[in-house]
Amino acid sequence: MHLIIGGSGFIGTRLAKRLESANTPFQILDKVKSNTFPNLTQICDIRDRKKLLDIETTADVIINLAAEHRDDVRPKSLYNEVNVMGSQHVCDLAEAKGINKIIFTSSVAVYGFAERGTDESGEINPFNDYGRTKYEAELIYKQWQEKDPKNRTLVIVRPTVVFGEQNRGNVYNLLKQIASGKFVMIGNGQNRKSMAYVENVAAFLEFTNSLTTGVHTYNYIDKPDFDMNSLVTRVKQALGKKGKVRARIPYGIGILAGYCLDLIAKLSGKNLPISSIRIQKFCKDSVYNTAIEKTGFQPPVDLDRAIESTINYEFVAKSDGEVFYTE
Numbered sequence: 001m002h003l004i005i006g007g008s009g010f011i012g013t014r015l016a017k018r019l020e021s022a023n024t025p026f027q028i029l030d031k032v033k034s035n036t037f038p039n040l041t042q043i044c045d046i047r048d049r050k051k052l053l054d055i056e057t058t059a060d061v062i063i064n065l066a067a068e069h070r071d072d073v074r075p076k077s078l079y080n081e082v083n084v085m086g087s088q089h090v091c092d093l094a095e096a097k098g099i100n101k102i103i104f105t106s107s108v109a110v111y112g113f114a115e116r117g118t119d120e121s122g123e124i125n126p127f128n129d130y131g132r133t134k135y136e137a138e139l140i141y142k143q144w145q146e147k148d149p150k151n152r153t154l155v156i157v158r159p160t161v162v163f164g165e166q167n168r169g170n171v172y173n174l175l176k177q178i179a180s181g182k183f184v185m186i187g188n189g190q191n192r193k194s195m196a197y198v199e200n201v202a203a204f205l206e207f208t209n210s211l212t213t214g215v216h217t218y219n220y221i222d223k224p225d226f227d228m229n230s231l232v233t234r235v236k237q238a239l240g241k242k243g244k245v246r247a248r249i250p251y252g253i254g255i256l257a258g259y260c261l262d263l264i265a266k267l268s269g270k271n272l273p274i275s276s277i278r279i280q281k282f283c284k285d286s287v288y289n290t291a292i293e294k295t296g297f298q299p300p301v302d303l304d305r306a307i308e309s310t311i312n313y314e315f316v317a318k319s320d321g322e323v324f325y326t327e
Contacts, residue, residue, distance in 0.1 A: 002026040002209070003059035003099075005046060005090060006066030008034040010167050010324035011105070014202035015063070016040075022206070027057055030066070035322050046086035053089075053096050061101040061209055064090050069107070069130050069326065074271075076129055083133035084140065091144040101153040102141055103208050108160045108194075108219055108288055110135040113280075116192065119289040120158075120217050128277070138217075145215055155208040157201075159220040160288055162326070164198030164306065165313040169326040170281075171195065172314065173273070178235045179315040184247040186254035187283040189229035194221040194288045197306035200299035207297045219290040222303045228282075234304070238311045254279050 002019060004012050007028030013036050019026045020037075028034050029052075031045040044051050046066050068082040087104070094102055108114070109131030111122045126132045138156055145154040163171035177183040200222055208216070226234065232245050249257075258276030265272045301309070313319050 001057070001059040001061075003029060003057050003062045005029045005062060005064045007037075007063075008032050008041060009065060010164075010326055011162060011198055011201055011205075012065045013037075013322075013324070014164070014198050015065075015205050018202050018206050024206075027059060029055065046089050047081050049089045049092060052093050055093075057097060059097065059099055061103065062090060062094055062099055063103040063105075063205060065105050067105070067130075067134070073129075079129040079133040083130075084136045087137035087140045091140060094144065100148070100151050101155075101209070102144070103155040103157065103205060104137065104141050105205070106134045106138050106156050106158045107131065108158050108286070110138070110158065111288075113284050114286070114288070116285050116287040117289050118219075118287075120219055120291055122288075142215060149213070151213060153211060153213050154215045155211055156215070156217040157205060157208065157220055158218065159196045159201050160194040160286065162196045162198050162201055163310060165310050165319075166321055166323050167198065167326060168323050170278070175235055175311060175314065178232055179239055179311075183232065183245075184249055185228065185232070185245045186249050186279060187228075187251040189232070189245055189248070190227050191283055191285045192225045192227045192287045193231065194223075194225050194286055195303065196220050196222050197299070197301055197303065197310075199301050199306070203300050204292065204297055207295070211295075218292050218295075219288045220292065221288050221290050222299060222306065224303065225287045234307060235311060238308045239315060251283055254283070 004016060004026055006012050007016055008030035016026060016037055028037055028041040029044050030041060034041045042055055044055060046052055068078045110124050110126055111118050112125040112127040112131060114122055124135055126135060141154050145152045161171060201220055204220055229245055255276060258279040261272050261274050262276050
């Protein structure tokens with residue numbers, strides 16, 4: 001039995017669908033009910049330790065997807081309460097229920113603005129509270145595993161930016177701008193981006209249940225890594241559009257505009273879709289390597305097909321259905 005904490009969300013719903021297809025029993029634990037699997041959902045916020053420990057489960061593995069992850073979380077204390085304190089509560093739950101396997105979705109944000117090709121041994125240098133608290137959570141899970149290393153299994157998965165059908169995050173916003181013809185490139189577009197397709201991430205999480213005792217840490221990336229110019233060209237091709245990037249704004253002007261918008265957001269108390277940190281993230285390299293190939297895992301969907309499928313779903317067929325809001 002799998003207990004998917006945060007299973008009502010974007011990745012959790014995909015994972016639950018895969019488990020259902022494989023006839024693998026699972027439960028969902030989330031602060032909101034799953035629209036896809038309402039009868040398999042128990043409502044609980046992992047910040048509530050007492051309620052968490054009181055849940056009924058026969059699970060032998062916990063998959064924790066719950067997190068505060070957006071750049072504009074307020075109050076900022078939520079990062080610590082959910083990502084750090086919540087992880088301690090998950091470990092307490094595993095102790096109480098005799099569960100010896102935890103699969104935890106961390107993030108490449110633990111590396112901060114990392115050098116190209118950073119792998120799992122890369123320097124931990126987060127630049128925001130999300131990355132910091134994800135790494136602090138990793139340490140909590142490692143402490144749990146170290147209490148009984150011969151019997152406990154810990155898997156830490158650090159995905160890069162995750163995209164796919166039904167998601168409303170940064171990649172969707174980029175695709176939407178390109179589809180509308182309003183996209184403007186900030187910088188020279190030569191920076192490269194690692195990406196991860198949601199179906200492949202869910203498949204890898206399912207795969208990691210086969211790993212045995214010890215601590216296993218993996219970045220999750222779908223290769224190849226496109227530079228922004230190439231990515232925009234591929235998206236245009238999938239939309240049946242021609243031409244390369246035309247409208248550009250120099251990085252210096254773009255980041256200055258971001259700082260101005262930060263000030264407006266602070267004075268108005270409103271969250272704006274553009275900020276200096278989002279511009280920095282857009283213009284920086286975020287290229288990672290991974291040791292996943294050593295496990296024998298094969299992603300079910302190649303990256304080109306994943307991009308095409310997402311574009312067709314969102315902007316060609318314009319399919320209706322539940323959407324999930326992420327970064």
